[in-house]
Amino acid sequence: xxxxxxxxxxxxxxxxxxxxxxPILLNPFPTESAMAQFNAGYPDLMQRFxxxxxxxxxxxxxxxxxxYLSFGHAAFLGVGSYSVVWMYKLLDYNVIWxxxxxxxxxxxxALLIGYVSLRRSGIYFxxxxxxxxxxxxNLAYSVLTPITNGETGLQVYTKDPQVLLGANEANSPHFxxxxxxxxxxxxxxxxxxxxxxxxYFCAVILMVMFYLAIRIFRSxxxxxxxxxxxxxxxxxxxxxxxxxxxxxxxxxxxxxAGLAGGLMAAMDPLAGAERMQWTASGExxxxxxxxxxxxxxxxxxxxxxxxxxxxxxxxxxxNILHGWFSFLPDGLEDFVVFIIHPFIGKGWHLTLGILFMLxxxxxxxxxxEGGQRLKKLVTSKKDDSNNTAKTEPAE
Amino acid sequence: xxxxxVKDVGKRFGGLQALSDVNLSVKENTVHAxxxxxxxxxxxxxxxxxxxxxxxxxxxxxxxxxxxxxxxYEINQMGISxxxxxxxxxxxxxxxxxxxxxxxxKRDGAFRMHAIENMHNEKDIVEKAEAMLEDMxxxxxxxxxxxxxxxxxxxxxEIGMCLAQEPRLLLLDEPTAGMARADTNNTIDLLKQIxxxxxxxxxxxxxxxxxxxxLADRITVLAQGTPLVEDDxxxxxxxxxxxxxxxxxxx
Numbered sequence: 001x002x003x004x005x006x007x008x009x010x011x012x013x014x015x016x017x018x019x020x021x022x023p024i025l026l027n028p029f030p031t032e033s034a035m036a037q038f039n040a041g042y043p044d045l046m047q048r049f050x051x052x053x054x055x056x057x058x059x060x061x062x063x064x065x066x067x068y069l070s071f072g073h074a075a076f077l078g079v080g081s082y083s084v085v086w087m088y089k090l091l092d093y094n095v096i097w098x099x100x101x102x103x104x105x106x107x108x109x110a111l112l113i114g115y116v117s118l119r120r121s122g123i124y125f126x127x128x129x130x131x132x133x134x135x136x137x138n139l140a141y142s143v144l145t146p147i148t149n150g151e152t153g154l155q156v157y158t159k160d161p162q163v164l165l166g167a168n169e170a171n172s173p174h175f176x177x178x179x180x181x182x183x184x185x186x187x188x189x190x191x192x193x194x195x196x197x198x199x200y201f202c203a204v205i206l207m208v209m210f211y212l213a214i215r216i217f218r219s220x221x222x223x224x225x226x227x228x229x230x231x232x233x234x235x236x237x238x239x240x241x242x243x244x245x246x247x248x249x250x251x252x253x254x255x256x257a258g259l260a261g262g263l264m265a266a267m268d269p270l271a272g273a274e275r276m277q278w279t280a281s282g283e284x285x286x287x288x289x290x291x292x293x294x295x296x297x298x299x300x301x302x303x304x305x306x307x308x309x310x311x312x313x314x315x316x317x318x319n320i321l322h323g324w325f326s327f328l329p330d331g332l333e334d335f336v337v338f339i340i341h342p343f344i345g346k347g348w349h350l351t352l353g354i355l356f357m358l359x360x361x362x363x364x365x366x367x368x369e370g371g372q373r374l375k376k377l378v379t380s381k382k383d384d385s386n387n388t389a390k391t392e393p394a395e
Numbered sequence: 396x397x398x399x400x401v402k403d404v405g406k407r408f409g410g411l412q413a414l415s416d417v418n419l420s421v422k423e424n425t426v427h428a429x430x431x432x433x434x435x436x437x438x439x440x441x442x443x444x445x446x447x448x449x450x451x452x453x454x455x456x457x458x459x460x461x462x463x464x465x466x467x468y469e470i471n472q473m474g475i476s477x478x479x480x481x482x483x484x485x486x487x488x489x490x491x492x493x494x495x496x497x498x499x500x501k502r503d504g505a506f507r508m509h510a511i512e513n514m515h516n517e518k519d520i521v522e523k524a525e526a527m528l529e530d531m532x533x534x535x536x537x538x539x540x541x542x543x544x545x546x547x548x549x550x551x552x553e554i555g556m557c558l559a560q561e562p563r564l565l566l567l568d569e570p571t572a573g574m575a576r577a578d579t580n581n582t583i584d585l586l587k588q589i590x591x592x593x594x595x596x597x598x599x600x601x602x603x604x605x606x607x608x609x610l611a612d613r614i615t616v617l618a619q620g621t622p623l624v625e626d627d628x629x630x631x632x633x634x635x636x637x638x639x640x641x642x643x644x645x646x
Contacts, residue, residue: 003513220499220517221510223488227496230487237445237483238497239471239560241505248508 008214011297015210019203022046023193030190034323037315040308043183043196048307050202051263056287056299057206057213058256062249063285064294065222067229071126071281072113072133076106076254078140078276080261082147085154085271092164093156093173095180095201095266099259106258107251109136114250118243121232133281140273153272173266175201180267198267205263206300209256214296216252225249226294257284286352290359292368301367306352313348396459398423398596399444399564404453406439413439414450414620421564421613426590426597428607431617432640437600440617441568444598445477446470458563468505476557478567482549484556486542490533493541493552494524497559523559531555531585547578554585558593565589567599571606583609608632616640 004012018025027041040046055077063069083105084098091097117128140148148154156162173180180198187193216222227235228242235242265271274280283306291302321337321344328336343351363369397420404417414436421427431437442448444455446467455462462470471477485493498520503509515521528534531551536544541552550570557565570586571579583606590597590610601607607614607628614631616623618640624631631637 003516215511215513218513218515219510220495220503220512220514220520221508223492223496223514224499226488226492227485230485231483233479234483234485234556235496236467237471237477237479238556239468239500239505240496241466241468244506248510252510 002211004214004218008218008296012207012211012214015297015300016207019050019207020200022049022203023195023199027191027193031192032190037320038312040312041193043181043194043199045307045311046196046199047202047263047267048311049304050199050206051260051267052284052287052303052307053206053300054202054209054263055257055260055284056291056303057209058253058260059284060253060288060293060295060299061213061216061225061256062253063288064299065217065225065229066246066249068118068121068246068250069126069285070117070129070250070253071278071285072117072129072131072136073253073257073284074276074278074280075113075133075136076110076257077261077264077280078136078271078273079106079109080258080263081265081271081275082140082154083258084262084265085156085269088156088173088265088269089154089160089162092162092166093170093269094164095173095175095262099262099266102258102262102265103255104258106261107255109258110251110254111247114247114254118246118250130278130281133276134278137273137276137278140276148271148273151273153270155270173198173269201266202263205259209259210296210300217296221245221248286356290356290366292366295366295368298366298368305367309352309355310348313344313351314346316344318345397421398458399598400454400456401440401444402454402456404440404443404450404455406436406443406448406450412620414443416621417453417617418622419615419625421596421598423563423596424594425612426586426599426610428611428614429598429600429617430602430604430607430614431623434619435617436620437617438568439620441477441566441600444470444566445475471560471562472500472505474563476560476562476565478550478553478557478565478570480568480570480572482546482553484541484549484553486540488541489537490528490539490541490544490552491524491537493556494527494559495520497556498523498527501560527555527559530558547574547581550574550578550582551585554589558589558595562595564596564598567597567601569601569603570599571601571603579603579606582606586610 023041023046026046027039029035029039059073080102083102084095087098087101113129113132117125117132120128141151170179178197180201183194183196185192185194224240224245228246232242261275287302287306288299290305291300292298318337318341321340322333325333325336359366399421401417401419404414406414417440429437429440439448443450446462446465449463457473457475460473462473485496495514502520525534528537533548533551536548544552571582574582586597587610589595599610611628613625614628615625616631616637623636623640624634626634
């Protein structure tokens with residue numbers, strides 16, 4: 001279907017079901033139950049799942065296929081956000097102007113940064129991209145204040161031209177009248193599901209971008225990128241010039257990042273320099289490795305995993321812990337809370353760090369490898385039971 | 396005029412004169428062996444031919460065109476393919492993919508952006524790669540991970556990948572180094588078959604005299620960075636200068 005083989009079509013369908021059903025699937029606990037705080041089906045978080053999913057899919061096209069580890073992809077995220085907010089300021093709140101511009105400007109930036117950085121490989125390439133990203137961050141933060149509004153962040157003011165703004169037009173980002181921050185809520189039994197326009201806008205784009213990634217992975221171009229990672233020497237002595245291939249991968253992943261940044265501004269009409277900071281670049285590396293480098297679905301899973309823990313663990317506080325462990329004797333309860341305290345709330349990074357270490361040490365292929373091992377375990381057990389069933393009569 | 400003409404090539408690394416006054420002419424459709432003791436400059440000469448090194452003096456002409464200053468992939472596109480001492484293949488890819496890449500390189504040149512079409516729908520490439528694997532007796536290993544093959548099979552695959560590009564000159568750098576006797580003989584048979592059946596010139600650097608005398612039509616002996624003699628195999632065997640410089644040591 002659509003130029004994909006059976007396995008890829010199945011994967012695409014799974015992603016589509018997850019993306020479209022997320023508001024229900026991520027809300028397994030009734031609103032009133034104690035477990036409700038583990039629900040992830042609220043618009044803000046789901047939007048982040050989709051946006052960072054797109055960011056990670058694009059990053060994986062560079063890192064997963066060619067092996068070039070960029071530490072500066074957040075720069076393109078920021079460029080995308082600024083482009084979209086500028087279109088709000090100059091034209092109107094319709095995201096149709098900003099998003100294509102975000103992709104184009106991020107692509108142009110990626111071309112420039114990639115052209116220079118790809119003269120080196122390995123750690124030197126990573127350091128060059130990091131340097132460019134920090135330069136972009138500092139430019140955005142101070143030097144280019146007229147364009148980026150410095151540390152305040154770029155936002156829309158009433159005095160902005162907004163030349164296309166109609167009389168009845170919504171006063172927040174929308175897609176031809178489909179207002180991003182409006183939702184419809186449906187209550188069913190103890191559950192309440194929120195269907196948000198912005199989320200569905202992101203989810204549809206995520207599906208398109210995922211489909212595009214499948215096509216790239218299966219194309220001759222994708223194979224050439226894997227060839228760069230596998231053996232650059234053989235590549236050169238096979239009459240292929242690795243540099244334009246790597247540069248094309250860099251630009252494509254930069255465009256994905258620009259789109260993700262644009263979508264951030266489409267959900268919330270703000271753009272700040274902190275979006276370009278190196279921690280944001282590092283985060284997408286973590287997502288990709290955690291999910292499974294070089295796999296199609298891995299980066300999306302990694303993005304979801306990290307964003308989920310960021311939101312859920314950081315929400316848990318000591319009071320909630322005391323509630324959980326109230327069944328323990330007083331002294332023991334305080335002790336357990338004392339032990340867990342550093343891993344929750346602001347300390348969620350500690351939890352993430354430990355999880356990341358465990359995954360890298362025990363599952364070098366990321367969550368995808370974990371899934372594969374689980375599947376093997378289940379199927380091999382099934383085979384065993386089949387075998388014994390078959391051999392028993394013979395005995 | 397040979398297909399490959401090396402004239403007065405010299406190369407110096409710091410205080411070491413690795414090559415000096417190297418003259419070499421490889422005739423079309425022959426197997427030309429370059430032999431010499433360790434440190435004679437064989438590999439340096441080879442690297443000068445494929446663009447990895449640029450000689451300090453002299454010229455290297457392939458089919459009437461200079462290769463000096465061109466990048467390795469450009470020289471390859473001119474029609475020179477190289478087989479390495481340790482097989483250089485795409486270890487993370489399948490055997491079939493390994494074979495498809497040189498087919499793409501031959502058809503599409505050094506770079507082409509074909510990012511949307513599925514590679515398995517490229518009928519001409521798939522057919523050519525399958526035929527090539529058939530020729531190399533590897534059709535049954537098509538879906539194998541290239542890294543999991545034996546050393547001999549990796550060598551076969553690498554030679555097959557080079558041939559898929561339909562080169563006019565095939566350079567081999569000690570193709571049987573570190574191989575067991577059986578694998579060495581298989582490789583000799585394969586190379587003989589290639590030389591007989593295909594319209595191709597082969598230049599081979601080799602240490603193993605058995606390989607050299609089984610294959611070569613013409614032999615150049617290199618010693619201390621400069622050619623000692625160039626002659627037919629039977630004359631090389633009896634040449635006292637060669638014995639002294641090289642054969643004498645190994646018996």
